[in-house]
Amino acid sequence: MQRFSGFSLLRRGLSGHRDWQPQWRKPEPKAAYDAIIVGGGGHGLGAAYYLAKEHNLRNVAVLEKGWIGGGNTGRNTTIIRSNYLRDESAALYDHALKMWEGLSQDLNYNVMFSQRGVMMLAHTVHDVQVFKRHVHANRANRVDNQWLTCEEARAVCPLLRTDDIRYPVLGAAFQSRGGTARHDAVAWGYARAADALGVDIIENCEVTGIRRDANGAVQALETARGLIQARKVGVCAAGHSSVILKMAGVRLPLESYPLQALVSEPVKPIFPCVVMSNTIHAYISQSDKGELVIGAGTDAYTSYTQRGGLHVTSHALEAICELFPMFRRMRMLRSWGGIVDVSPDRSPIIAKTPVPGLYVNCGWGTGGFKATPGSAHLFAWTIAHDRPHAINAPFTIERFRDGRLIDEAAAAAVAH
Amino acid sequence: MLLIDCPYCGARPELEFVYGGQAHVARPRNPAECSDEQWADFLYWRDNSRGVHAERWRHTHGCGQFFNALRDTTNDHFLATYRVGEAAPALERVARPRT
Ligand SMILES: Cc1cc2nc3c(=O)[nH]c(=O)nc-3n(C[C@H](O)[C@H](O)[C@H](O)COP(=O)(O)OP(=O)(O)OC[C@H]3O[C@@H](n4cnc5c(N)ncnc54)[C@H](O)[C@@H]3O)c2cc1C
Ligand SMILES: [Zn+2]
Numbered sequence A: 001m002q003r004f005s006g007f008s009l010l011r012r013g014l015s016g017h018r019d020w021q022p023q024w025r026k027p028e029p030k031a032a033y034d035a036i037i038v039g040g041g042g043h044g045l046g047a048a049y050y051l052a053k054e055h056n057l058r059n060v061a062v063l064e065k066g067w068i069g070g071g072n073t074g075r076n077t078t079i080i081r082s083n084y085l086r087d088e089s090a091a092l093y094d095h096a097l098k099m100w101e102g103l104s105q106d107l108n109y110n111v112m113f114s115q116r117g118v119m120m121l122a123h124t125v126h127d128v129q130v131f132k133r134h135v136h137a138n139r140a141n142r143v144d145n146q147w148l149t150c151e152e153a154r155a156v157c158p159l160l161r162t163d164d165i166r167y168p169v170l171g172a173a174f175q176s177r178g179g180t181a182r183h184d185a186v187a188w189g190y191a192r193a194a195d196a197l198g199v200d201i202i203e204n205c206e207v208t209g210i211r212r213d214a215n216g217a218v219q220a221l222e223t224a225r226g227l228i229q230a231r232k233v234g235v236c237a238a239g240h241s242s243v244i245l246k247m248a249g250v251r252l253p254l255e256s257y258p259l260q261a262l263v264s265e266p267v268k269p270i271f272p273c274v275v276m277s278n279t280i281h282a283y284i285s286q287s288d289k290g291e292l293v294i295g296a297g298t299d300a301y302t303s304y305t306q307r308g309g310l311h312v313t314s315h316a317l318e319a320i321c322e323l324f325p326m327f328r329r330m331r332m333l334r335s336w337g338g339i340v341d342v343s344p345d346r347s348p349i350i351a352k353t354p355v356p357g358l359y360v361n362c363g364w365g366t367g368g369f370k371a372t373p374g375s376a377h378l379f380a381w382t383i384a385h386d387r388p389h390a391i392n393a394p395f396t397i398e399r400f401r402d403g404r405l406i407d408e409a410a411a412a413a414v415a416h
Numbered sequence B: 001m002l003l004i005d006c007p008y009c010g011a012r013p014e015l016e017f018v019y020g021g022q023a024h025v026a027r028p029r030n031p032a033e034c035s036d037e038q039w040a041d042f043l044y045w046r047d048n049s050r051g052v053h054a055e056r057w058r059h060t061h062g063c064g065q066f067f068n069a070l071r072d073t074t075n076d077h078f079l080a081t082y083r084v085g086e087a088a089p090a091l092e093r094v095a096r097p098r099t
Helices: A008-016 A040-053 A089-108 A125-141 A150-154 A183-196 A236-248 A309-324 A326-329 A369-385 B034-042
Strands: A036-038 A058-064 A118-122 A146-148 A171-175 A198-200 A207-212 A216-224 A226-229 A231-233 A253-265 A274-277 A282-286 A293-297 A332-342 A350-353 A356-364 B003-006 B011-013 B017-021 B054-058 B066-072 B078-083
Touching: A036 A040, A040 A058, A040 A183, A040 A216, A040 A356, A040 A369, A040 B078, A058 A183, A089 A183, A089 A369, A118 A125, A118 A150, A118 A369, A125 A146, A146 A150, A150 A171, A183 A198, A183 A369, A216 A231, A231 A236, A231 A369, A236 A253, A236 A356, A253 A309, A282 A309, A293 A309, A293 A332, A309 A326, A350 A369, A356 A369, B003 B078
Parallel strands: A036 A058, A036 A231, A058 A198, A118 A274, A231 A356
Antiparallel strands: A118 A171, A146 A171, A207 A216, A216 A226, A253 A293, A253 A332, A274 A282, A282 A293, A350 A356, B003 B011, B017 B054, B054 B066, B066 B078
């Protein structure tokens, strides 16, 4: 792997940047691997990287049906925070947030992690009570989160209009360690680092079937590029997780919905942090390219189309224009949708399945980008040890049967 | 926005409707006799089909009636709508979606 540094940039700059190597190979699939990860998003590529790096499994492949990062990893609004309500969630998301803080160094790849702060607006008495409850719960878990009065919120984000709107802003919860990262760089950084440890990243390789032996254990995967043997298979397929698990006869408590986002034309730096509003439903930040990145809600119905209704995005824009009237004349440049796998308690599943050798990392729904390093790290641990790490132990499939839900429906900063 | 064919009123824009999730999920008659698996299955487990999906809609801002629909979740085309209490139409008898 060619390492990136100021010096290497300068040296290659002198030769016109023509002698950079591709950042990862494009290998042909082998006949067999020790472990296969299905899904080349951040969670899958990261899991392969940690399998190789921390568990010394080098004969690993990532199978991706399209191109890496082409799923939700490359479609999300990149908001990162860890101020979740429940102890289990705070431990999980803060594990990830701590890993984000060192990720660029670890991968030798700038993922542009920016701790610009995430502000969650309260517009009603109920919002105020819920967010204050979060602030206290987070403090007990040593996760930073603070309550801002309306004036304090405006001091952090001067563009914010708090009065003279249908739902005036009454205050906000603010996590200053939260922020954003460059989503593509997360996929590419993990791919490059995993490849350097010998992981085969195989694109255009849709998994179409799961073969099991006489004991029911995973034996091989049928793919668009032939049959590939593996005794351990980890599925990180976001909105398609239930489709893949069904191939092994496992049903999941998930439903897949389209979720949309859009970006504006790029403008000069104007927006200092991330702002989210649950009640009037919108969230916004500014990318380093200058685009305003705006998230909308999910569509009402389950779908696999990767597109949603225009009324859903226009609703989000109405909310943005109400909170930030100066953006009314901005033009939107692009919009798109991703398919998110929503669980009943809005918490993920990182667990073994009833099928020996088959593991699943799914149910991240509308908010799994923020967890990418932590989720990948814990999933690799679970696959390597064939049992969950203490942090992901509560995030099983069986919790829905046993009534041990980890209810974060209220904590999703916007109601999806 | 979807155009949804209410069996009572005809085609109307999606905004007039509320989605009601997977259709034909019957509440167990005697929950106390269910196993944990059966009860969880009723509460949380869904088909999440990629392809034809039977689902409930309610024409909230119209006639107010619940009805069921078959929709292809790979392209969002409705294949049929039918009244509550009726069985889902057999697929051969359903008009092919526009592609
Ligand atoms: C519009 C939008 C906004 C969002 N905003 C945020 C946010 O602000 N903050 C946040 O934390 N989260 C956000 N999310 C959620 C976040 O994007 C996801 O939870 C996260 O990226 C999931 O990562 P992943 O690696 O599991 O999935 P993905 O990146 O979707 O990767 C799954 C991969 O599996 C592949 N795959 C599927 N089926 C097969 C098959 N049969 N064979 C092989 N490969 C297959 C897919 O092609 C895909 O590349 C948002 C999502 C969307 C859609
Ligand atoms: Zn009607």
